[in-house]
Amino acid sequence: MTRDLFFFWWHVDTAGYVAERRIPTEDEEQLVIIRRPSVELGRSSYRPIREETGLFRIFANLDYEDSAQITEFANSYGLLGEGVFIDPEGGQGALEGGELFRTWAKEIDHMQRALRLWDCVQARDNESLKQYIHWEGTRSVEYQKGRTRIVIANEDSNREYLDRFPPGDVSIPAERLVQTVINKQIDGRVSPRLLWDEGGTKLRLYLVPKNLVGAMWLQFSQAVDGNIQFLVCPECEKPFAVNKSARGKPRIYCSASCRSRAHHKRSTGGKQ
Ligand SMILES: [Zn+2]
Numbered sequence: 716m717t718r719d720l721f722f723f724w725w726h727v728d729t730a731g732y733v734a735e736r737r738i739p740t741e742d743e744e745q746l747v748i749i750r751r752p753s754v755e756l757g758r759s760s761y762r763p764i765r766e767e768t769g770l771f772r773i774f775a776n777l778d779y780e781d782s783a784q785i786t787e788f789a790n791s792y793g794l795l796g797e798g799v800f801i802d803p804e805g806g807q808g809a810l811e812g813g814e815l816f817r818t819w820a821k822e823i824d825h826m827q828r829a830l831r832l833w834d835c836v837q838a839r840d841n842e843s844l845k846q847y848i849h850w851e852g853t854r855s856v857e858y859q860k861g862r863t864r865i866v867i868a869n870e871d872s873n874r875e876y877l878d879r880f881p882p883g884d885v886s887i888p889a890e891r892l893v894q895t896v897i898n899k900q901i902d903g904r905v906s907p908r909l910l911w912d913e914g915g916t917k918l919r920l921y922l923v924p925k926n927l928v929g930a931m932w933l934q935f936s937q938a939v940d941g942n943i944q945f946l947v948c949p950e951c952e953k954p955f956a957v958n959k960s961a962r963g964k965p966r967i968y969c970s971a972s973c974r975s976r977a978h979h980k981r982s983t984g985g986k987q
Pocket residue numbers: 948949950951952953968969970973
């Protein structure tokens with residue numbers, strides 16, 4: 716039997732979240748996302764890695780300039796866990812916790828770029844990769860998108876890789892960049908821990924993300940590592956992971972509840 720290597724629960728405040736212009740401590744006023752002021756203190760918990768196998772793709776699909784989309788994501792899946800303190804409204808009372816939209820924007824942007832490269836590598840779409848991966852001669856290769864330029868390898872940096880990249884090849888340098896980005900993102904955000912297994916009988920080694928954004932990068936790394944394909948559920952339209960080497964009938968729906976909802980609709984002729 717396979718064992719879940721990851722241990723991670725996350726929570727969503729039942730009151731939800733709102734976008735507001737506020738002053739983070741020792742910073743200037745800006746757009747932040749905070750818990751909706753409410754007397755309700757409830758939280759719901761879920762296991763993102765197990766229950767939402769395509770969450771990092773949903774995250775990467777967000778428009779990072781759209782605060783409404785980001786707030787909607789937070790209302791469904793919680794905050795990223797990269798919080799700051801925010802001065803209370805009117806300067807009275809205790810500091811509040813919240814997250815900066817610019818943090819969200821930066822994380823979404825990083826995930827989008829890395830995922831775009833990875834999807835092109837997987838699809839062997841070298842034509843698209845050539846938009847981002849540029850060779851200069853045979854001893855320098857860079858990533859370029861807009862104003863962002865990242866050296867993947869040249870005589871001064873990562874020189875040893877030049878011997879492994881066939882000159883002009885865009886796929887291996889792209890993979891190399893995806894590897895670097897993911898490793899940087901999970902560094903300090905995911906820790907190995909010995910924990911009791913689900914039966915509470917034995918200590919086992921688990922990988923434990925520190926927060927939601929760490930869990931999503933871990934999900935991405937798992938997709939790179941494994942023979943995983945992502946499908947979109949025809950019922951709820953969310954992406955979810957399937958194991959490409961699994962035997963038997965391929966899965967169509969993300970979950971048992973979506974499957975039964977779809978079957979129910981079909982058997983009642985689309986009427987609810
Ligand atoms: Zn579904």
